[in-house]
Amino acid sequence: MKISERVVLKFPRELVDKPTISTLVRKYDIEFNILQAQVLPQKEGVMVVIFTGEEDVVKQALKDLKNQNVILQRLKQDIIKDEKICTHCGVCIGLCPTNAFYYDKETKKVMFDYEKCITCMLCVKGCMVRAIKIKF
Amino acid sequence: MKTIDEINEKIKKGQAVVVTAEEMLEIVRKKGETKAAKEVDVVTTGTFGPMCSSSVYLNFGHPAPRIKLGGGVCFLNGVPAYTGLAAVDVYLGATAIPQNDPGNRYYPGDFSYGGGYVIEELVNGRNILLEATAYGTDCYPRKEIKTYFSLKDINEAILFNPRNCYQNYNVAVNTSDRMLYTYMGILKPNLGNANFCSAGILSPLLRDPEYHTIGIGTKIFLCGGVGYVAWHGTQHNPSVERTREGIPKRPAGTLAVIGDLKQMHGEFLRGASFVGYGVTLVVGIGIPIPVLDEKIAFWCGIPAEKMFAPVVDYSKSYPERKPDVICEVTYAELFSGSIKIGKQQIPVGALSSFFMARKIAGILKNWILSGRFALTKPVAKLPGKESGIKMKGLEIKEKIQ
Numbered sequence: 001m002k003i004s005e006r007v008v009l010k011f012p013r014e015l016v017d018k019p020t021i022s023t024l025v026r027k028y029d030i031e032f033n034i035l036q037a038q039v040l041p042q043k044e045g046v047m048v049v050i051f052t053g054e055e056d057v058v059k060q061a062l063k064d065l066k067n068q069n070v071i072l073q074r075l076k077q078d079i080i081k082d083e084k085i086c087t088h089c090g091v092c093i094g095l096c097p098t099n100a101f102y103y104d105k106e107t108k109k110v111m112f113d114y115e116k117c118i119t120c121m122l123c124v125k126g127c128m129v130r131a132i133k134i135k136f
Numbered sequence: 137m138k139t140i141d142e143i144n145e146k147i148k149k150g151q152a153v154v155v156t157a158e159e160m161l162e163i164v165r166k167k168g169e170t171k172a173a174k175e176v177d178v179v180t181t182g183t184f185g186p187m188c189s190s191s192v193y194l195n196f197g198h199p200a201p202r203i204k205l206g207g208g209v210c211f212l213n214g215v216p217a218y219t220g221l222a223a224v225d226v227y228l229g230a231t232a233i234p235q236n237d238p239g240n241r242y243y244p245g246d247f248s249y250g251g252g253y254v255i256e257e258l259v260n261g262r263n264i265l266l267e268a269t270a271y272g273t274d275c276y277p278r279k280e281i282k283t284y285f286s287l288k289d290i291n292e293a294i295l296f297n298p299r300n301c302y303q304n305y306n307v308a309v310n311t312s313d314r315m316l317y318t319y320m321g322i323l324k325p326n327l328g329n330a331n332f333c334s335a336g337i338l339s340p341l342l343r344d345p346e347y348h349t350i351g352i353g354t355k356i357f358l359c360g361g362v363g364y365v366a367w368h369g370t371q372h373n374p375s376v377e378r379t380r381e382g383i384p385k386r387p388a389g390t391l392a393v394i395g396d397l398k399q400m401h402g403e404f405l406r407g408a409s410f411v412g413y414g415v416t417l418v419v420g421i422g423i424p425i426p427v428l429d430e431k432i433a434f435w436c437g438i439p440a441e442k443m444f445a446p447v448v449d450y451s452k453s454y455p456e457r458k459p460d461v462i463c464e465v466t467y468a469e470l471f472s473g474s475i476k477i478g479k480q481q482i483p484v485g486a487l488s489s490f491f492m493a494r495k496i497a498g499i500l501k502n503w504i505l506s507g508r509f510a511l512t513k514p515v516a517k518l519p520g521k522e523s524g525i526k527m528k529g530l531e532i533k534e535k536i537q
Contacts, residue, residue: 087184087406087418087489091321093473094329094485103473108491126322128186128408128487129418130248 004052005062006035010071011045020068021049028061029053035118048119079119081112085131092123092132143177143426144510154178154504156497157338157425157436164437173433178504178511181340182357182422182496185333185488186408188319189299189370190230190417192255192397195291196266198224203278208270211235212254219268223276228254230407230417244317244412252417253407255295258287259359260402293397295359295405299369301421303341303389304445307332307465307475309482312451317412321487323450330447330475331485335493336440336467340423341389343436345382346521347374349425351514356393357422357500359405362509363395365423368518373527382435385444385464389518393421404496420492422500426511440467447477457529 011020016039025032030053037047051058066072088110092101100116101123103109123132146152153176155163160179164172194217204223211217214234217226232251239245258264263284272279287293308320309330316323321331336342344350354365369390376386404420427433446461453460465475471490474481503509519525 088491089185089489090486091331092485094331094483095322095324096483099483103490108494110491122322125244125411126485128321128410128416129406130409 001055002053003055003058004050005058006048006050006074007062008073009045009047009049009065010073011047012069012071013043015068015070016043016045020065020070021047024061024064027064028057030058030061036120079112079114079117080133081110082131082133085129086110086127087129087131089128091126091128095122095126096120097122138177138426138428140426140428140511140513146177147504147507147510150505150507152177152504154180154424154501156494156501157181157343158494158497160433160436161337161439164433165439169430169433169437172437173427173430176427176433178501179343179425179427179432179436180422180497180500180504181335181343181425182338182420182493182498182500183301183335183340183488184404184420184492184496185335185418186319186410186416187297187300187419188231188414188416190252190255190295190297190419191228192258192293192295193221193225193227194293196224196226196285197289197291199278199281199283201278202276203268203270203281204273204276205268205270208268210266210268213249213257213265214267215249215251215254230255231414233415240412245414246411247409247414250407250409250415252415255397255417256402256405256407258293259397259400259405261286261288287398294394295363295397295400296366296392296394297369297419298392299371299390300393300419301340301369301391301423302334302387303339303345304384304443305333305387306448306454307445307470307484308450308454309447309462309477310451311449311462316450317410318450318454319410319413319416320450321410321485322412327477327480327482329485330477330482331487332445332470333487334445334467335488335490336443336471338490338493338497340421340425341391342383342443344423344425344432345378345384345435347389347518348432349428349514350391350423351517353512353515354423355509355512356395356424357420357496357503357509358393358395358400359420360401360403361395361397361399363393363421364512365391365514365518366394367392371527372519372525374519374521374523375526378521379442379444381438381442383438383443386446386461391518404492420496422496424500424504424509424511440471443467445470447475
């Protein structure tokens with residue numbers, strides 16, 4: 001079965017200058033889509049990637065990354081829209097480049113579709129009551 | 137034709153027909169304004185959006201020995217409050233920020249705390265740190281004070297907002313090539329998004345566009361408590377261009393509102409921050425509109441398709457106070473999620489929560505139905521388009537003649 005796995009990868013300093021991802025996709029039959037990548041001041045790297053492929057192949061590839069000392073986190077768990085704080089104004093809706101936010105037609109509440117999120121963080125900055133938090 | 141006294145009599149007997157502005161729209165569409173005016177007694181409106189011109193004044197009570205804060209310096213949780221009043225009265229505005237806040241020196245600034253948050257914390261019953269210094273007098277010898285207080289400890293806490301409830305507002309866009317951080321939220325470059333701020337069909341002054349029922353002294357829902365319209369709001373600008381039906385096509389009327397903070401609820405009054413702009417207060421207001429005649433039913437029946445807002449460029453026209461408007465869009469388009477400017481389809485975000493506006497209109501409806509909220513006759517009218525009042529700009533004068 002084909003799956004899509006969204007992960008936050010943290011690269012230790014010694015891996016930052018190595019072509020880790022390209023080596024990985026040559027070795028395994030998977031597709032990748034880099035949503036975000038940056039090298040932090042301490043020289044460690046953070047990357048948000050979607051890997052798509054057969055379930056066992058993707059799992060094997062992720063294991064391979066772990067063995068190279070890359071720290072893996074599933075992205076879903078890192079995105080929070082705090083329903084207690086949100087006022088459902090919808091300022092995030094106009095900011096989101098992938099339409100991950102939308103109004104529920106009936107209730108007019110602002111809903112969040114995790115699957116569409118590419119963690120560009122614009123909503124985090126744009127939310128006036130700070131209801132959206134993303135933690136890496 | 138009905139009078140407010142007659143409607144109040146019905147409210148007292150539990151016979152009044154009260155609907156929200158959303159429901160009224162449907163009733164007028166189906167039955168027409170004549171029948172709707174006969175059937176419905178009160179329409180409730182609501183709005184919930186950031187309103188920077190919001191503030192509280194507080195009276196702490198006198199400590200022993202006494203202090204005269206007037207002419208001194210006062211901080212509430214580190215946020216400066218205005219002391220140029222009597223001994224223990226201070227005034228705190230929503231946009232005030234702590235003295236050590238870097239502002240926009242690290243652009244865009246976070247503005248994570250300020251007056252709006254202090255007001256919200258007060259309403260939520262939290263302890264607030266009062267720190268003040270004064271020069272000391274024979275009658276007020278104390279020169280320093282540092283103490284905690286909460287809302288229940290002090291004599292008065294009054295929310296007073298010189299300008300709320302804007303009747304219509306700009307739709308903000310950005311035609312420049314860099315990101316803008318404004319009081320209308322983050323605006324992406326090259327018309328990347330558009331932000332508007334109105335409850336549209338639920339917005340109080342859009343449903344009573346010529347101020348026939350809303351006036352000075354009108355009793356309202358203010359942040360969960362009962363408040364009043366104190367005056368017309370600052371920058372009240374009734375003479376702008378209007379549609380054939382009388383709905384302003386530009387930001388027009390405003391309200392100054394007042395109410396007891398001790399009655400309010402944190403759900404309807406929220407501190408908020410706009411990155412790169414500052415701190416503000418999100419305020420929830422609901423206003424009842426008595427359906428006195430067909431004209432009022434007619435206005436309540438005007439759909440979002442016939443209500444227009446101006447699209448303004450916040451990269452140039454707004455900051456430079458140019459009157460240019462890129463185009464006009466309807467509230468139906470704004471609520472559809474995208475507007476078209478030229479050939480470009482632009483995603484729309486809202487600063488005003490329709491969900492909360494609807495909730496407020498619903499609560500006010502229930503208050504009236506249950507008999508706990510009667511309507512008031514305004515003691516004076518708000519200046520209308522006939523007043524000739526026009527908003528002024530401030531001209532810079534380097535020398536006086």
